[in-house]
Amino acid sequence: MAQINPSILSADFARLAEEAQAVEGADWLHVDVMDNHFVPNLTLGVPVVESLSRATDTPLDCHLMIENPDRWAPQYVEAGAGSVTFHAEAAAAPVRLAREIRAKGARAAMALKPATPIEPYEDLLPELDMLLVMTVEPGFGGQAFLDIMLPKIRRTRELINKHGLELWLQVDGGVSASTIERCAEAGADVFVAGSAVYGAEDPAQAVRTLREQADRTIASAPWACDH
């Protein structure tokens, strides 16, 4: 089953609680944390995540685009995040960090920027609950989907299936009605969508439509039948 995670990066930050409630029915709410160092943009931090976790029943999927996640990621679990994603390029000790996130009670995930290959991380996959393949350069919403990431999604899915892991494979960046099927066909099962959801007239309906598209594709995808 596909999971759709609307990204509040494309929501109205002055009405975050309402915007979160507008997509109830989504699997997770994707929260982009940017520190203006790891990426050239600044969004929100621990206090906002804490408030947001009280404002919605949808679990929070925090995508940390920050330096030194080894220091900060555990605080996002304490703030109420159900899943915390750190970047492979930023973590000093990814295994220790993934174990700490899990020990604190959240799902541990690792993200790869477009130029970061999956292969060096094969042995680390059992330490993770989700792997995020970025399909745009992290930093901004509303960018065009990078088709050249499809082979990496495919290779990552092959590694997950080869090792028989229950790891989720998330894609983030430019995911919309016109790109979600290519991602699902390549092996993704968790889909972040910012502008495609919050730019729609009815965000909750946009979530349902994306989920239907992804579910239909996954149902006939060879990678899902083999699994």
Ligand SMILES: O=C(CO)[C@H](O)[C@H](O)COP(=O)(O)O
């Ligand atoms: O991590 C991100 C950007 O770094 C966002 O989650 C992503 O860009 C979502 O926005 P959109 O669906 O509009 O591309």
Ligand SMILES: [Fe+2]
């Ligand atoms: Fe994100």
